[in-house]
Amino acid sequence: MKIVQIDKKNWEAGLKKAAGTYRLYGPVKEGDFHNFKQLHQGQLPDLSCLNTRLSPKSIIYPQTEVMFEYSLDENQEDHHILKEANKDYSPQAVIGIRPCDARAFGLVRLNFDTPEYKDPYWLKAYEATTLVGLACDAPCSSCFCTTAGCGPYHEEELDLLLVENGDQYQAKVITAKGEAFVADAGWKSAMDEQAALKEIEVKKKAAEDKISAFVETDNLREIETNDLYNAPFWEEVSFSCINCGTCTYVCPTCWCFDIQDENRGNSGCRIRNWDSCMYPLFTLHGSGHNPRNTKLHRVRQRFMHKLKYYVDKYDAGIQCVGCGRCIRLCPVNIDIRRVCGYMNSFAKSADACEV
Numbered sequence: 001m002k003i004v005q006i007d008k009k010n011w012e013a014g015l016k017k018a019a020g021t022y023r024l025y026g027p028v029k030e031g032d033f034h035n036f037k038q039l040h041q042g043q044l045p046d047l048s049c050l051n052t053r054l055s056p057k058s059i060i061y062p063q064t065e066v067m068f069e070y071s072l073d074e075n076q077e078d079h080h081i082l083k084e085a086n087k088d089y090s091p092q093a094v095i096g097i098r099p100c101d102a103r104a105f106g107l108v109r110l111n112f113d114t115p116e117y118k119d120p121y122w123l124k125a126y127e128a129t130t131l132v133g134l135a136c137d138a139p140c141s142s143c144f145c146t147t148a149g150c151g152p153y154h155e156e157e158l159d160l161l162l163v164e165n166g167d168q169y170q171a172k173v174i175t176a177k178g179e180a181f182v183a184d185a186g187w188k189s190a191m192d193e194q195a196a197l198k199e200i201e202v203k204k205k206a207a208e209d210k211i212s213a214f215v216e217t218d219n220l221r222e223i224e225t226n227d228l229y230n231a232p233f234w235e236e237v238s239f240s241c242i243n244c245g246t247c248t249y250v251c252p253t254c255w256c257f258d259i260q261d262e263n264r265g266n267s268g269c270r271i272r273n274w275d276s277c278m279y280p281l282f283t284l285h286g287s288g289h290n291p292r293n294t295k296l297h298r299v300r301q302r303f304m305h306k307l308k309y310y311v312d313k314y315d316a317g318i319q320c321v322g323c324g325r326c327i328r329l330c331p332v333n334i335d336i337r338r339v340c341g342y343m344n345s346f347a348k349s350a351d352a353c354e355v
């Protein structure tokens with residue numbers, strides 16, 4: 001594995017060079033928070049922030065995305081025909097993505113890229129993207145990545161991992177895309193691989209040791225789905241939820257969407273928007289029937305999907321990377337670690353009830 005040493009004084013010039021090939025995205029301060037934004041010419045990513053408020057999932061999977069356009073004007077030859085919207089799939093790079101957010105793309109991929117169905121928009125955007133990760137040396141108190149199949153130096157889905165080291169970054173080249181990015185940025189100074197890897201291992205261990213929050217997931221597969229579904233704790237878990245949907249919008253592994261047609265005069269477009277299982281309208285049928293018509297149903301769905309259905313269906317761990325956003329931002333302090341604990345330790349008892 002190649003490790004490239006980047007002096008911080010060459011960082012800006014390298015990004016400037018890379019901007020000739022890639023559309024660059026990175027964390028940018030917005031008010032009191034950071035979010036991933038496309039960087040304008042000469043703008044640097046702010047790598048001082050640990051976690052952005054929203055995850056970077058929108059770079060691959062926009063919150064609102066035009067899929068098709070159409071005309072209803074019968075004077076036009078192609079009226080009433082859906083035409084694929086023009087999109088930009090030129091190379092883009094996400095600078096300073098955290099390992100948890102990168103791994104989330106791998107979990108989500110299982111939904112957008114199946115043997116039967118391929119989501120062309122997600123796949124083309126993903127293919128065009130290079131993920132330049134930044135290792136976390138000071139994780140938040142709500143981060144629990146190490147027990148969610150990830151970690152502060154986790155490399156899955158990343159093309160390049162930057163490790164901060166005083167006046168330098170040590171850049172671990174993970175894929176061919178990462179190699180190309182380093183070349184496009186003109187960063188050339190290779191390091192003694194063995195010595196650098198040793199140093200990185202020490203830093204990795206120190207970062208992992210700082211993470212004290214955790215989830216227990218070892219029993220989730222074994223517990224009967226119906227038993228968990230009918231467990232009595234859902235009443236308590238859902239009691240304070242206000243169905244605001246924040247937890248799903250900020251989550252890098254939530255993927256639900258809604259598709260709508262929007263007309264203006266004689267033209268229109270078909271768009272897809274992020275949606276949330278926490279909203280009553282999400283499952284409302286045309287008949288007026290709603291199979292998840294109570295708050296308890298919806299809260300249970302969110303946790304059952306992430307911590308049981310996904311686990312059983314894909315055998316790829318939980319549908320969560322432990323970024324902690326839903327814990328930090330839930331206005332009523334509903335905590336996925338606590339709910340996961342209830343689920344993982346649940347043993348069917350006489351007080352299990354049907355809801």
Ligand code: SF4
Binds near residue numbers: 240243246248329
């Ligand atoms: S953020 Fe909290 S209150 Fe809002 S929908 Fe999620 S669990 Fe409910």
Ligand code: SF4
Binds near residue numbers: 250251254327
């Ligand atoms: S469920 Fe919560 S902790 Fe897990 S990935 Fe989503 S936002 Fe992060």
